Amino acid sequence: MIAHIIPIKRVQKHITFFDYLVPEALTQDIRIGQLVSIPLRNTVIFGIVFSLSKKPEKQEYEVKEIAAIIHSIPLVSRQYLHIIRILSAWYGLAMGTFLLLALLPMQKRKLQSITLKNIPPYKKKEKPFGKLLDHFSYENKKEHGEKLQKLCKKQTLILVPKKSLMPEVFASLTKEQQKYTAFWHSDLTKKEQFSTWLKIRNGEVDNIIGTRSAILLPFFSLKHIVIDYEYDEQHKHWDQTPRFYTKDIALLIQQIYNTPITYSGYSVSLAEFARGTIPQKTKETPTIIDMRSQRSNHNYSVFSTTVEEAITTTEDDVFLFLNRRGYATSYGCRDCGFTFSCTSCNLPFIYHEKSNTLQCHYCKTSASIVFTCPKCASSVVKLKGAGTELVETQVRNSLPEKHNHAIVRIDADVNDTTYTDEKKPRILIGTEKALPFIRWNKTQHIVFIHIDQQLVIPEFSAQTHMWHMIQDVLYRKKPTSSFYIQTMNPEHILFQSLADPIRFYTHENTLRKRFNYPPHTYITRYFYGHQNAQKAKDEAEKVYHILNQTLTKAQKDIILERPYDMHPKYYRGKYWFCIIARMNNTTWKNDLIWLNRYIPRLWRIDPHPISLLSP
Ligand SMILES: [Zn+2]
Ligand SMILES: [Zn+2]
Ligand SMILES: [Zn+2]
Structure with missing residues (x-):
């Protein structure tokens, strides 16, 4: 008998499995999904039995024997291996490399002593009574918690986009549900990973709250997948291979098990809108501050007079949001907010210093610089956003000599939080990196300082990204705090639709369709x-x-x-x-x-x- 074994090892992507001979003594015991040890070159490594076949009449090359079966009960199911096989093909990795990421850390001594429970037999469930793919929007934290409690049917996976959101999801469950809840995220120690993985594998936990890699855990009796904050881009593992998207994998699991999926969130993704979900009307909208009138009144500060006054008079926390810088440089009008865009891709041009031209990276269209704004006849300049450093200087200049606030800066390069006094009120200046550090219950003012810079990023998702960020703030801020958005372009559809979300979604969806962007492709x-x-x-x-x-x-x-x-x-x-x-x-x-x-x-x-x- 020949066993096709996936080596649990980083290997080149075209390698699927290696062939091993099953020794006579093991032929009765060998099963698909078992963990085995195999000789490979000069060492012995672990592998998973992928499939079995009869020994061919003529063997063209010498095949080594399996060294041992580690556990008689298979570690994973056939269906799990089937999923891994598809994922490794989608994301361009060998199955072995994928298993190395998805399986428990292979510590030899520990592995010998663990107990595996039998995997429940595979049965594709009847189509559930409700919808296979559902969506619910919540208006506030209370409603969020109540719905989550109801959705948790043993066993349920709740995916959140960031680790920092896990405590609040946990807190919303009942005491009884909390008792049988496990966490999964990338900062677990090897020891924690090992025990959590095993508990989930053995079906000993009812609820799993995790970030994106939790979707790769071995679930054999999953009743429900909840993808919370479904609009958030962090559900995508974007920074290294495998670059997987949890929604895609959840749908694959659904295909095999008929597992119902529920997307949830305060905001609604454009993909969900296109599928028929209606975004809810928000009770409150941010205050839009027209920076053009500030300029015409000779205020060239990064703050409008309203914002400056708010910052200098409050005794509470303030959050000043800036986009990450150095992303792309665009060209436009500082007086009316006009920017030049590519007409075939519907995305802003990027200014190229060397050739002094505007270019669309995607279709290679280029345009030469125009010096007057086609909209308001002002002069056109390179648009640069203020960095957190500049804003910090301005804050220090605006505040009276004796002030109570700690000024905290958080962006890709700096994180001041560890040095500050917890008791002091804070002025937090930061990019998206700063969001988990906002003390929402103490924050009196939230200000988006230079939002226009985000809106001219030549990415198809730039507008919706900003939309969801605004919604996030509306969801989290305490009812009495104020939320200001400073812009040169208050006529922008995004600001015009804040009280009427369907307008924004319809507009964005039409453009995505016309220019062939997701979710239409x-x-x-x-x-x-x-x-x-x-x-x-x-x-x-x-x-x-x-x-x-x-x-x-x-x-x-x-x-x-x-x-x-x-x-x-x-x-x-x-x-x-x-x-x-x-x-x-x-x-x-x-x-x-x-x-x-x-x-x-x-x-x-x-x-x-x-x-x-x-x-
Ligand atoms: Zn203009
Ligand atoms: Zn370029
Ligand atoms: Zn183009």
Whole structure:
């Protein structure tokens, strides 16, 4: 008998499994899903039995024997292996590498002593009475908690986008539910990972609250998947391979087990809107401050007079939000907020200093600089957002000499929180990194200082991203605190729709449809970096042509875009180029596997990306 074994080891992506001979003495005991030890070169490693077959008549190469079966009860089920096989094909990883991420840390001595319970037999459940895919919106924390309690049917997985949200989800469960709840996130120690993984594997916990990697845990009797804050981009594992998106994996699990999925949130993702969910009307809207009138009144500070007064008079916390900087430079009018955009991609141009031109990275359209604004005839300039440092200086200048506040700055480079006195009121200046540090119950003023910079980022999701951030603040802020948004462009559809969300969603959805962006298409991006810019470009062109020829021959419903340089172009020592494939929403699951086969080994595979520009 031959066993096809997945080595639990980082291996090259084309390796699926290795063949091993099952020794005569083990043929009665060997099962699919078992953990075994196998000799590999000069060592012995762990592996999982993927499948079994008869010994071929003629063996062309020498096959080694399995060393031992570690547990007689299989560690994982066939269905679990089936899921892993599909995921490794979607995300361009060997199954072994994937298992290394998804299985419990393989500590030899511990493994020998654990007890595995039998895996309940696989049964695809009858279609549930309710909807397979549901959505609920909550208006406040109380409603959020009550609904979560009801949704927790043993066993339930609740996914949250950030670790910092786990305590509040936990707190909303009943005492009884809390008793049988486990947490899963990337900061668990190896020891905690081991015991939690095993408890979940053995079906000993009822509820699991986790961040995105929790979707890879071995669930054998999952009754419900809840994806909370479903609109949040952090449900995507975007920064390293495998670049998976929890919603895609949840839907795959659903296909196999008929597990109901509930999306929930205060805000609603555009994909959910397109599926028929109506965003709720908010009771309250932020105060929009028109910065143009500040400028015409000769106030050139980063703060409007209202905001300056609010900051200098309060005894409580203040949060000043800024976008992350250095993302992309755009060109526009500082007086009316006009920016130049590419008409075929519907995304803002990026200003290129060297050639002094405006360019669309995606379709290569370029335009020369115009010096007067087509809208208001003012002069046009390079738009630069203020950094947290500049804002800090301005805050210090505005505050009276003797003030009570601690000034705290949090962005990609700085995090001052550890040095500050907990009792002092704070002025927190920060990018999105600062959000978990806001003390909502003590915060009197929330100010988005320079929101326009975010709205001209050439990403299809820039507008919705900002929309959800505003909604997040509305959900979290205490009812008596004020929320200001400073903008040069108060006519922008986003601000105009704050009291009428459907207007914003309809507008955005129409554009996404017209320009073929998600959720109306399934995008996968493939990108490649090289120390030499020309070599990176040549490789991208070469791969594009090969893929295109292959596509034409196979007549697949996939649209490939020409390679473009990413932004920043030079990142982590390499120049980056990207190719986008647009797939059909109903066939992407197979098309992705098909197309990935033609992607060279050193390319990055990023299905369902949250950014098209940044490597
Ligand atoms: Zn203008
Ligand atoms: Zn374009
Ligand atoms: Zn560029």
